[in-house]
Amino acid sequence: MKIDLSDKTIIITGGLGAISEAVVRALIEAGAYLILTDAQSPADAARIIEERGHDPRRCEYHQMDVTDAKAVHRVVDACFAKHPKINIALSHAGGTRIEYFADTSDESFDKVVAFNLLGPVYFSRAVLRHWSASKIKGHLIFTSTYISKFPWKGISAYTAAKAGVDLFSKSIALEYAPLGIRSNVVAPGNVAAGSSKLLYETDVDYRRDVDKMSPLGHRNSPESIANAFLYLCSPLADEVTGAYLNVDAGVGLPKVQD
Ligand SMILES: NC(=O)c1ccc[n+]([C@@H]2O[C@H](COP(=O)([O-])OP(=O)(O)OC[C@H]3O[C@@H](n4cnc5c(N)ncnc54)[C@H](O)[C@@H]3O)[C@@H](O)[C@H]2O)c1
Numbered sequence: 298m299k300i301d302l303s304d305k306t307i308i309i310t311g312g313l314g315a316i317s318e319a320v321v322r323a324l325i326e327a328g329a330y331l332i333l334t335d336a337q338s339p340a341d342a343a344r345i346i347e348e349r350g351h352d353p354r355r356c357e358y359h360q361m362d363v364t365d366a367k368a369v370h371r372v373v374d375a376c377f378a379k380h381p382k383i384n385i386a387l388s389h390a391g392g393t394r395i396e397y398f399a400d401t402s403d404e405s406f407d408k409v410v411a412f413n414l415l416g417p418v419y420f421s422r423a424v425l426r427h428w429s430a431s432k433i434k435g436h437l438i439f440t441s442t443y444i445s446k447f448p449w450k451g452i453s454a455y456t457a458a459k460a461g462v463d464l465f466s467k468s469i470a471l472e473y474a475p476l477g478i479r480s481n482v483v484a485p486g487n488v489a490a491g492s493s494k495l496l497y498e499t500d501v502d503y504r505r506d507v508d509k510m511s512p513l514g515h516r517n518s519p520e521s522i523a524n525a526f527l528y529l530c531s532p533l534a535d536e537v538t539g540a541y542l543n544v545d546a547g548v549g550l551p552k553v554q555d
Contacts, residue, residue: 300327300527300528300530300531300533301327301328301531302324302327302328302329302527302530302531303327303328303329304384305324305328305329305330305384305385305530306329306330306332306380306382306383306384306385307324307329307330307331307332307383307384307385307386307387307530308332308334308373308376308383308385308386308387308424309321309331309332309333309334309386309387309389310334310335310361310363310387310388310389310390310416310417310420311334311335311363311389311390311391311440312331312332312333312334312335312358312389313333313335313337313341313342313345313346314335314389314390314392314491315488315490315491315492315494315519316389316440316485316488316490316491316519316522316523317333317389318349318490318519319490319518319519319520319522319523320387320389320519320522320523320526321333321349321351321356322349322350322351322523323520323523323524323526323527324523324526324527324530325351325352325355325356327527327530327531329355329385329530330355330356330380331351331355331356331357332356332357332359332376332380332383333346333356333357333358333359334358334359334360334361334372334376335358335360335361335390336360336361336362336363336390337360338360339358339360342358342360343358346358359372359375359376360372361373363390363412363416363417363419363420364408364411364412364415364416364419366415366419369416369419369420369423370419370422370423373420373423373424373427374423374427377427381427381431382433383424383427383433383435384433384434384435384436385435385436385437385438385530386420386421386424386435386436386437386438387438387440387526388416388417388420388421388437388438388439388440388462389440390412390416391412391413391416391417391440391442391455391458391459392412392413392455392491392492393409393412393413393452393454393455393492394492395451395452395496395500395503396451396452396454397450397451398453401454405454406453406454409454409455409458410454410457410458412458413454413455413458413459413462414457414458414459414461414462414465417439417462417465418465421437421465421469421480424437425437425469425473425478428473428476428478429473429476429478432476433478434476434477434478434479435478435479436478436479436480436481436529436530437466437469437478437479437480437481438480438481438482438483438526438529438530439462439463439465439466439480439481439482439483440482440483440484440485441459441462441463441466441482441483441484441541442455442456442459442484442485443484443485443486443543443545443548443549444456444459444549445459445460445462445463445484446460446463446484446549447549462482463482463484463541466480466481466482466539466541467480467539470538470539471539474538479537479538480538480539481529481534481537481538481539481540481541481542482540482541482542483522483525483526483529483542483544484541484542484543484544484545484549485517485522485544485545486511486516486517486543486544486545486546486547486548486549487507487511487516487517487545487546487548488516488517488518488519488522489516489517489518489519490518490519497516507548510548510552511546511547511548512546512547512548512550512552513546513547515546516546517544517545517546521544521546522544524544525542525544529542
């Protein structure tokens with residue numbers, strides 16, 4: 298079955314990241330129009346978009362720092378003014394580095410929470426105001442992580458923020474269901490891309506832990522995450538809301554035996 302997204306106008310945060318390269322490619326190939334936002338400068342964005350070969354007729358770029366609430370509202374408003382029919386919003390920007398809790402400052406903890414929880418909140422509010430006002434039955438999709446469900450050393454701010462995103466998405470799903478608006482979560486495992494790829498390649502302890510915990514014996518490809526987005530953005534998922542979709546090659550499975 299071919300997935301046809303030609304009636305979708307999709308706005309994404311963190312649209313220049315590693316996983317989003319595969320996500321954006323897959324969504325454009327399925328016919329969607331993509332509005333990429335990211336903290337990076339327009340010049341860097343133009344270079345990255347060209348290097349990735351994203352069709353410039355099927356996407357555009359807007360610089361937007363998700364931790365700056367005013368900027369988020371300003372950019373989202375401008376995007377809706379230009380594309381009033383935006384009907385899917387991907388809150389995808391996020392990430393962290395390993396930092397043991399007692400060594401972190403309040404500021405660095407807050408920064409991770411701002412990036413991974415408050416950013417998605419600002420973005421959702423900005424988008425939902427448009428959808429509520431114009432009665433668009435939109436679909437919000439948040440990128441979480443398999444480690445929003447269990448602990449992992451050195452990233453307490455990140456796991457707390459992502460766990461917050463999971464329940465936030467469910468709350469939005471319930472609150473906005475009467476308007477036909479849906480909200481779902483994609484939870485990747487260890488993806489062979491982005492910050493965790495660098496960590497995997499440079500940190501021996503991290504690599505050992507990741508290899509030990511993967512029942513399928515490998516990490517996720519970015520394309521496996523893109524496939525989850527293809528499904529959720531498609532009519533196949535029209536009755537899915539409040540879901541937490543694990544795409545983690547089994548790393549999130551509880552293990553009592555080796
Ligand atoms: N890589 C993994 O293994 C993995 C695993 C589970 C979940 N995730 C999640 O997937 C998503 C993407 O991860 P990735 O590894 O591809 O990320 P990445 O580090 O490759 O990309 C992050 C993007 O966010 C942008 N960005 C940074 N600060 C920003 C800000 N303040 N406002 C807007 N954009 C900003 C960066 O410029 C970059 O383009 C994140 O939400 C992450 O938590 C990743």
